[in-house]
Amino acid sequence: MIRLAFSVHKSSFYRIAIASLACSIPLASHAQQPLKTLLVGVDHRTVTSLNGDWHYLVDQPPARGLYTLEGKVRDNGYGLNTHPNISSGPHNEEYDFATAPTMKIPGDWNTQDPTLFRYEGVVWFQRDFDFQPKPGTRTFLHIGAANYKSFVWVNQKRICDHEGGFTPFDCEVTAALKPGSNFVVIAVDSTRHIDDIPGIGIDWFNYGGLHRDVSLVTVPTQFIDDYDVHLRHDTTFSPAAADTLTGYVHVEGAPAGTAVTVRVSEAGVDTTAKTDANGRAAFEVKASHLSLWSPETPKLYKVQLSSGQDSLTDDIGFRDIRVDGTRILLNGKSVFLQGANMHAEAPYRTGRVNNDEDVKNIFGFLKDLNANFVRLCHYPHDERMERMADREGVMIWSEIPIWQRISYDKPEVYAKAVNMLNEMIRRDRNKASVILWSVSNETPNNPTRTKFLTDLANEARRLDATRPITSALIGPHPKGNQMVQDDPLTNALDVIGQNEYIGWYEGRPEDADTMTWTFPQKPVLFSEFGAEAKFGVHGGKNERWAEEQQVNVYEHQFVMINKIPQVRGLIPWVLMDFRSPVRNIPKLQDGFNRKGLISEDGKQKQAFLLFQKTYKDRSVGKAE
Incomplete structure (x- = not known):
């Protein structure tokens, strides 16, 4: 046969996610930071791309740069991004990103470095970047996916961890960033274990690394982090009655009663809803006309979402599947x-x-x-x-x-x-x-x-x-x-x-x-x-x-x-x-x-x- 996360969120949606990560990733007990919001629609926001050349170092098993002998994550290792003193003074951990080779991110390490083609383990990635913090904003490091476990430091501060090789995650870096020169260090561990998902015996290649886009996303202090805009899913479907859009917009950090606007100008939709105590604004609105999405007519609408100083526009099609x-x-x-x-x-x-x-x-x-x-x-x-x-x-x-x-x-x-x-x-x-x-x-x-x-x-x-x-x-x-x-x-x-x-x-x-x-x-x-x-x-x-x-x-x-x-x-x-x-x-x-x-x-x-x-x-x- 073919055998081939992150948020202290106001809603219950991510409480399970937090429990999951707490159970499944070895963490240094003194250093783990609160997990942060998972942003939706990042590819439709203005971002600062961190794609490109990243320095990398291979942490051969037993990966002493990342793990202690007890299997805990080290916060005094490569994540500090120190440099060896070649004249005098104490040793660092005998590594140096500044003189390390580079590889392209996004990308797997297996096809970029011939010596790592079949390697499964820990590889460290480091990149310098310039940044100018803006008052009244929050900034997140967005990682499209990294296989399989990831541990992130910014300017020597451990920011967040994530388990899972195929979904995005966001680490809030607002407090860690400074004007001018900054750096990020990410350790990625592709080692397979019996209690991972997937487990050990897969019938596809276990590509490791930062294999999807990496970027910085800056948003207002109150921002849209999640939304759902879809055709109302009634008990029965009638094409003639398929004229109602429903869903919600979640505004992180918003008090109850915060206004949220949903506009689909081409469909005659312009409505305002108010957030509840959990920051979620539910809405239901009739459209003046809708062309339904299908393989023959894959119609997409510009859906504009706004709340306070934050706004984004997504391309969404509306259809009924049952x-x-x-x-x-x-x-x-x-x-x-x-x-x-x-x-x-x-x-x-x-x-x-x-x-x-x-x-x-x-x-x-x-x-x-x-x-x-x-x-x-x-x-x-x-x-x-x-x-x-x-x-x-x-x-x-x-x-x-x-x-x-x-x-x-x-x-x-x-x-x-x-x-x-x-x-x-x-x-x-x-x-x-x-x-x-x-x-x-x-x-x-x-x-x-x-x-x-x-x-x-x-x-x-x-x-x-x-x-x-x-x-x-x-x-x-x-x-x-x-x-x-x-x-x-x-x-x-x-x-x-x-x-x-x-x-x-x-x-x-x-x-x-x-x-x-x-x-x-x-x-x-x-x-x-x-x-x-x-x-x-x-x-x-x-x-x-x-x-x-x-x-x-x-x-x-x-x-x-x-x-x-x-x-x-x-x-x-x-x-x-x-x-x-x-x-x-x-x-x-x-x-x-x-x-x-x-x-x-x-x-x-x-x-x-x-x-x-x-x-x-x-x-x-x-x-x-």
Whole structure:
């Protein structure tokens, strides 16, 4: 099979996140600072970019620069950014960022320094920057993502820590900054542990580092840190009545009664609401006219939010997504999802996706495929992906990195999962393209795991009641020509994701022709299926690693899928070959999972052409 936080917030939203981090990161008891607000819409604010060249030093295991022998974080180590005295005086810790090499941020260290290609551990990053504090403002260091644990110092002060490799975090640096020259030091630890999310045994490359944008964000003392603007999600949907926007704006530091304005000029919306005691201003307002977002017409509106001295403008589309029996309805109409899975692996250069060119290349592949959907597996991707999907009309499945076996029996691990879910939904709830939240992929079927994921699905619904919840299931194994999906986790899902690999991991391709599936009466997406093929390897239709055999597997899968009435989407594994350290067949894999429809350098396999035609003709699956 494909095996492939931060705020003392006024609302309850982040209290769980704080508890999660307190449980899961080793902290120096005397030095940990309060965790800070997670900002939404940073890519639509004016920021000071800290992207570029950062000095780096490798802290080889046991990482004595970061951890004490007891596993606590040191505050008298590299974070102080001292320099060795070459003439006299006491030693420092025998390091020096000033003379250290540099690498590009954002970026993973694995593809930038050949000596670190397979390195998993601690790397320190340091950068000098100039800054002029402004009275009546607060400044945050915004990190788009860093894998996996991060520890941040500014001007020798420990500011914040974060656990999780794929979601953003913000560290308030207002009190630490000074006029003129400043510096930031960030230690990133990519070491895998059994109680992390994901855990140890992943089937994708564990890229480490500051792999998304880093910036300084300066806001007024009272500022908008979170908001939700969406089409009202009524019990039933009527296109004629789809004219009401609702949601909230949260203003950090605002007393009750603070005015908040929401404007969508093109839709005739201009309304004012007042914050409650928690700084949250709820609103509901009718629009004079709305064009609903869809793949055919991906309409986005300029949504202006303001309160006091703070304001920002976001680009938001409005649409309704829901489940009706075994159908998925977009704006009241049945929709069939024609897509592919995609890891956050950069085409051509490999490494983590982290810039506009990477995203443009990926969406070029999707458009050539005639896709209307992409599953961003197995973790939240760079926010550029959702932004591009909003503009291009591509629907998204977004999931947190609960992949196969984690410690489902440990409350602290559940707290981490809740925190990651909060961060994913908080960042992307205003993206019209995101139509499904996924809580996991290929998890073992047992009562402990089922309760863990059921609770997590319900938490997702509490955070966002407007989107269906899914998970990619693995199993059952066939009994003769019968497959019965009776995993109890299906009870917690609105949409069932089904991974299966008949013709590759089990059985022959033609076994799919007579396979009969039984599912609960819910929409089903074939969330993974396929076979490996090395681009340019040709042979018979049953010859392993040949492009012809990959096509043969898919053609038999299509026969099977067309006989399952509630299938509402095809998501082959995978759009593009991606690095995986467990794929070690020389000359065929060479460290890559080869199930891609295209190679890592953008060459289309025969299977790509098969799906391209299938999606154009809409010859597999039905929306109704």
